[in-house]
Amino acid sequence: MYLSKCIRFCLQQTARTVSKESPLWKRYSTAAVQPKIDTSFVGALKTIVGDANVSTADAIREQHGHDESHHAVAMPDVVVFAESVDHVSKVSKLCNDTKVPLIPFGSGTGLEGGVNALQGGVCLDVTKMDQIVQVNAEDFDCTVQPGVMRLGLNNYLRDTGLWFPIDPGADASVCGMCATSASGTNAVKYGTMRENVLNLQVVLPDGRVIDTAGRGRRTKKTSAGYNLTNLFLGSEGTLGTITEATVRLYGIPEKTISAVCHFNEVSEAVDTVVQILQCGIPMAKLEFLDDSAIDCFNRFCKYDMTVAHSLFLEFHGPAYGLEDQFQSVKELIEMNNGFGLKQASDADERNRLWKARHEMVWACTARIPGSKPYSTDVCVPITNLPEIITKTKQMVVEADVIGPMVGHVGDGNFHIFFPCDHSDTETFKKIKDISHKMAVMAMELNGTCTGEHGIGIGKRDLLVAEVGEETLGAMKQIKETFDPNNIMNPGKVFF
Ligand SMILES: Cc1cc2c(cc1C)N(C[C@H](O)[C@H](O)[C@H](O)COP(=O)(O)OP(=O)(O)OC[C@H]1O[C@@H](n3cnc4c(N)ncnc43)[C@H](O)[C@@H]1O)c1[nH]c(=O)[nH]c(=O)c1N2
Numbered sequence: 001m002y003l004s005k006c007i008r009f010c011l012q013q014t015a016r017t018v019s020k021e022s023p024l025w026k027r028y029s030t031a032a033v034q035p036k037i038d039t040s041f042v043g044a045l046k047t048i049v050g051d052a053n054v055s056t057a058d059a060i061r062e063q064h065g066h067d068e069s070h071h072a073v074a075m076p077d078v079v080v081f082a083e084s085v086d087h088v089s090k091v092s093k094l095c096n097d098t099k100v101p102l103i104p105f106g107s108g109t110g111l112e113g114g115v116n117a118l119q120g121g122v123c124l125d126v127t128k129m130d131q132i133v134q135v136n137a138e139d140f141d142c143t144v145q146p147g148v149m150r151l152g153l154n155n156y157l158r159d160t161g162l163w164f165p166i167d168p169g170a171d172a173s174v175c176g177m178c179a180t181s182a183s184g185t186n187a188v189k190y191g192t193m194r195e196n197v198l199n200l201q202v203v204l205p206d207g208r209v210i211d212t213a214g215r216g217r218r219t220k221k222t223s224a225g226y227n228l229t230n231l232f233l234g235s236e237g238t239l240g241t242i243t244e245a246t247v248r249l250y251g252i253p254e255k256t257i258s259a260v261c262h263f264n265e266v267s268e269a270v271d272t273v274v275q276i277l278q279c280g281i282p283m284a285k286l287e288f289l290d291d292s293a294i295d296c297f298n299r300f301c302k303y304d305m306t307v308a309h310s311l312f313l314e315f316h317g318p319a320y321g322l323e324d325q326f327q328s329v330k331e332l333i334e335m336n337n338g339f340g341l342k343q344a345s346d347a348d349e350r351n352r353l354w355k356a357r358h359e360m361v362w363a364c365t366a367r368i369p370g371s372k373p374y375s376t377d378v379c380v381p382i383t384n385l386p387e388i389i390t391k392t393k394q395m396v397v398e399a400d401v402i403g404p405m406v407g408h409v410g411d412g413n414f415h416i417f418f419p420c421d422h423s424d425t426e427t428f429k430k431i432k433d434i435s436h437k438m439a440v441m442a443m444e445l446n447g448t449c450t451g452e453h454g455i456g457i458g459k460r461d462l463l464v465a466e467v468g469e470e471t472l473g474a475m476k477q478i479k480e481t482f483d484p485n486n487i488m489n490p491g492k493v494f495f
């Protein structure tokens with residue numbers, strides 16, 4: 001009853017653009033920021049980080065005013081490249097004292113408009129802080145600065161026999177992945193960022209530097225006080241700037257088996273997934289692509305993969321026993337009328353088998369030249385997957401829009417990738433409508449409107465429907481405590 005009240009509220013709100021004058025803004029935003037960016041402010045920034053690390057050039061501001069999503073570019077007034085924690089601290093304090101918005105920038109691969117400078121201000125680019133501070137190979141952890149990218153980290157780690165498995169597809173910064181609580185294809189086995197971060201160093205808006213678990217702490221377990229680490233995971237730059245992350249590492253699996261198979265019915269594929277999980281088979285990846293996704297891929301890469309609903313699977317482990325796991329899954333696939341099962345262990349073969357999954361975003365946007373991805377990102381308890389996937393697919397077919405479905409179904413999480421061209425207003429309206437209905441359906445099925453991309457700009461209305469007014473109020477209190485002047489990435493997560 002309560003949920004449906006919230007959903008009605010949220011349906012009313014998304015129908016219009018929320019401006020600073022609206023009651024919603026006043027209700028859910030802290031003090032609005034008054035940017036005071038003039039030559040003396042820019043001069044003060046230059047004094048802190050050096051002339052070469054401050055840019056007001058249009059091209060640089062444009063580059064920092066958007067991510068990979070469809071959201072309209074919103075440029076910051078100035079871009080600052082920090083080279084040290086001291087830089088971050090002093091720039092934060094200056095912005096706080098002068099009430100200028102401050103937007104941390106990782107690598108701009110986000111999908112919810114997280115770095116778009118809705119109210120102008122300073123974009124704080126931390127990519128120059130790119131040191132791997134420490135690797136504790138025998139403890140399976142390492143500490144990185146915010147400019148360290150996940151692929152760079154894994155290249156560096158290769159000789160140690162370890163890897164950092166969280167894989168959002170894009171080569172994102174590890175601290176940006178903390179900020180959005182990212183996950184991706186490996187979460188079935190290794191969890192999301194929430195399960196893999198041991199400690200964070202954060203610069204608060206007033207310039208204070210804190211370590212969420214205490215300086216140097218890197219234990220797998222702790223019961224010491226509030227879990228500030230988890231508070232900052234998924235905070236999307238709205239509470240502070242993450243300047244160091246200590247993350248968990250894993251042994252590179254001795255053997256990997258990849259597999260792909262097809263189904264005529266969505267329900268057969270999803271039932272197979274649920275049964276694999278119920279049997280406790282420790283899958284590394286369990287992904288679903290529908291027929292429309294495979295069709296996009298074939299067109300984009302000139303492949304001739306079977307155009308059918310497909311499961312992409314991966315097994316990681318010691319060579320001993322992995323083949324048995326594969327055989328058990330094979331039986332389940334056959335029981336559910338799956339066909340065309342292919343498997344590979346060799347790295348090149350495996351990459352070829354999985355190519356459709358990895359090319360998906362670009363294969364999809366290629367269908368409409370100049371389009372950008374509009375991603376939906378719902379996640380539900382695994383037993384509710386068949387219902388929401390089937391209903392979503394029906395909506396996409398009925399609306400007659402291009403909307404391939406790709407799911408991290410092993411986690412109950414899936415996306416429709418809509419190639420989005422804002423000038424086609426009719427299609428855009430249909431996309432928004434389906435996206436909204438998917439989120440509402442997910443919430444009705446005890447799920448969430450975002451499993452991994454975050455709230456950003458696009459899902460602010462949905463947050464209140466998801467968590468309820470009281471919980472949203474508690475979140476706002478936390479925001480006000482850390483950031484009383486609302487300088488940190490204003491207009492994100494909350495209005
Ligand atoms: C092709 C493709 C495919 C995928 C994805 C993207 C793309 C382009 N993503 C989304 C994306 O990769 C993910 O959101 C990253 O975690 C963003 O990291 P960036 O470093 O790019 O942060 P980016 O610079 O885009 O910033 C994202 C948000 O975090 C904040 N932020 C960044 N660095 C910060 C810091 N140091 N301190 C505080 N705040 C900071 C920003 O202010 C912003 O709000 C994804 N994701 C996923 O989870 N699963 C997936 O499957 C995919 N798949």
Ligand SMILES: CCCCC(=O)C(=O)O
Nearest residue numbers: 169361373374375415417
């Ligand atoms: C529309 C982009 C969604 C990217 C993503 O999350 C994935 O490929 O899993």
Ligand SMILES: [Mn+2]
Nearest residue numbers: 184408415452
């Ligand atoms: Mn994803």
